Amino acid sequence: ASGLTKLRDWDSTLLLFEYEYAVPLLPFEAAAYLATIGEILLPVLLVLGLGSRFAAAGLFVINIVAVISLEEIAPAALYLHYIWGILLLQVCIWGGGLLSIDRWTHRAHQGT
Template sequence: MQAQVPARWALAVGAVQSVLMLGARWVVAQAFFLSGLTKVRDWDSTLALFQDEYAVPLLDPHVAAVLGTGGELLLPALLLLGLGGRFAAAGLFVLNGVAVLSLSEVAPAALAQHQLWGALLLGIWFWGPGRLSLDALWPRRLTRSA
């Protein structure tokens, strides 16, 4: 027999969860977006990194640089807004994994940071971006107009 959770507790937990999911989205989006801006600011260095340092398999270094930088700029914006939140989280999870795997050496502190981002992105992918997101508003608008 399951114990019933009082409605006020369920509302409180839901509110806290929504704020925590927004915080997780903010932390990850900020890190990746700032990385993308850094790459755009010095495109010659970015191209050199993708040619000499990053070992991205199956892609031309120039194509990898464009795709990686574009992903680091577009996906964080979607993630922060919670628009296509699960899609954005999955895309950033892949970018995060490629970043770790493509470097020959990763400092322990950097690896820990990538692991944190990966864990936050998995949480967003599994549970969605939360109530404080455009994804949460979207179905409500569709059902109201029907």
């Protein structure tokens, strides 16, 4: 949802990335594009189980950058970021579940 919000009001998104978020190492425009594309594409891949580890790793990076970039973050919000990070790390380590496309394609390649 946050990626779609960024897309709907692109001018505000650019202003936020320029003045509010302190994204390290990237120009604000590049950070805005990468965050928006990542927040829209990576969750879809993760839900489908297509490139699960890649999608989870990308979302993990977005999660870390979000925490680092905000000057002030509420304790409850920080706690949620920790939870998301732990869950995403689990997918990075163990991959998609039994119903993921990754698992189906892996089984198909083993059978041939």
